[in-house]
Amino acid sequence: MGNRRFTRLTNAFSKKIENHAHSLALYFVYYNFCKIHKSLSVTPAMQAGLMKRVMTVEDIAKLIPEKIQGKRGSYKKKSTTE
Numbered sequence: 001m002g003n004r005r006f007t008r009l010t011n012a013f014s015k016k017i018e019n020h021a022h023s024l025a026l027y028f029v030y031y032n033f034c035k036i037h038k039s040l041s042v043t044p045a046m047q048a049g050l051m052k053r054v055m056t057v058e059d060i061a062k063l064i065p066e067k068i069q070g071k072r073g074s075y076k077k078k079s080t081t082e
Contacts, residue, residue: 029060 033045033055045051 026060029055029063030057034060 031044033043033051034057036043036054040047043051043054046054
């Protein structure tokens with residue numbers, strides 16, 4: 001229930017499978033590297049010995065590569081006749 005992209009009745013629903021995959025990837029990174037769990041008192045990544053400190057959301061944002069600007073598609077110009 002933490003990820004509402006699976007239900008179609010919300011504004012967050014997306015039709016592209018790539019968007020679902022990206023959403024899940026972000027959720028799993030947050031869950032395993034940022035969220036401190038009550039039963040562990042640390043993140044699962046820290047418990048497994050993968051990390052020494054808790055990651056922040058800013059750290060996750062730095063992992064995302066910058067989008068490469070490509071040529072934009074053509075579009076129709078709006079007519080300005082009034």
